[in-house]
Amino acid sequence: MPRPVLVLLLITSSSLALAQPDPTTTPPPDPAADPAATGGMPAPDPNAGAMMQPSPPPSPESGLRNGFSLSAGYESGGDRDLTATLIGVDWRIGYRINKAIAVHLHSHMSFGSGKEGNGATGFTGNFASAVIAEYTLPFRLFVGGGGGYGVLNNPNGPLAQLRAGYYPFKIDGAAGKKRHLNVAFDLRFYFANQGYGTVPHYAISLGYDRF
Numbered sequence: 464m465p466r467p468v469l470v471l472l473l474i475t476s477s478s479l480a481l482a483q484p485d486p487t488t489t490p491p492p493d494p495a496a497d498p499a500a501t502g503g504m505p506a507p508d509p510n511a512g513a514m515m516q517p518s519p520p521p522s523p524e525s526g527l528r529n530g531f532s533l534s535a536g537y538e539s540g541g542d543r544d545l546t547a548t549l550i551g552v553d554w555r556i557g558y559r560i561n562k563a564i565a566v567h568l569h570s571h572m573s574f575g576s577g578k579e580g581n582g583a584t585g586f587t588g589n590f591a592s593a594v595i596a597e598y599t600l601p602f603r604l605f606v607g608g609g610g611g612y613g614v615l616n617n618p619n620g621p622l623a624q625l626r627a628g629y630y631p632f633k634i635d636g637a638a639g640k641k642r643h644l645n646v647a648f649d650l651r652f653y654f655a656n657q658g659y660g661t662v663p664h665y666a667i668s669l670g671y672d673r674f
Contacts, residue, residue: 524562526640530555532647532670536573538589538615542660545615547577547587549666553649555595559674562599569595569609569624571651573666577616589664590614591651593624603630605645615662618655625650630672642671 532553539546550573557567570592577587593611600606606627613622628647636642651664 525559526674528555528557528559528565528567528672528674530567530645530670530672532645532668534571534573534649534666534668536649536664536666538577538653538662538664540660541655541662542658544580545577545659545662547575547589549573549575549577549587549589549664551589551666553668553670555672557595565597565599565674567595567597569593569611569626571649571666587616589616589653591622591624591653591664593622593651595624595626597626599630604628605630613651613653613655615653615655615659618653618657618659620654620656622654623652628668636673640673642673644671645669 530553532555534549534551534553536549536551537547538549551571552573553569553571555567555569557565559565570590572588572590574586574588576584578584591611591613593609593613595607595609597605597607604627608623608625610624611622613619626647626649628645630643630645633641633643645668647668647670649664649666649668651666653659653662653664655662
């Protein structure tokens with residue numbers, strides 16, 4: 464074999480031998496897959512922040528509560544046969560003891576037209592304020608009752624009140640509190656002086672309670 468050809472074969476063989484990897488050599492570890500390379504902790508997931516969204520604060524089981532309602536009512540009875548149709552407002556402020564029990568001061572003011580017996584119809588108004596204990600039943604129903612003081616235009620005296628209603632839905636608010644829409648029926652008994660006796664007042668209301 465000519466010498467130039469032999470030299471060319473030797474150079475080609477050496478180049479091929481250098482290009483082959485050494486089977487005994489271990490490749491360097493991947494830092495992203497090795498916990499030791501990141502201080503003993505696995506590499507953070509770039510999508511973890513998108514999945515960890517802050518949840519809204521839970522509604523507190525106790526605390527202050529307040530509410531407001533518009534009402535329409537009718538009163539009839541008493542020793543003087545008093546009748547009246549009334550439109551008014553209710554406002555409430557109190558304390559929620561737990562999920563089921565609350566106590567609040569329920570105030571009411573209404574105005575309308577009324578008469579005594581067969582007399583002429585005239586302007587009249589009511590004011591009432593009572594301390595009410597309320598209990599929330601399953602299915603968002605509630606009942607309550609209490610006592611206070613009331614005024615029938617001019618006659619006045621002690622007052623007893625019964626209340627029942629329904630919370631159809633609620634709206635999230637600040638500080639974990641929610642506005643609960645309420646539809647309610649109120650029955651008030653005015654034990655009025657000046658010979659009026661006991662006068663019942665029936666009212667329906669639509670409003671909200673915040674707790």
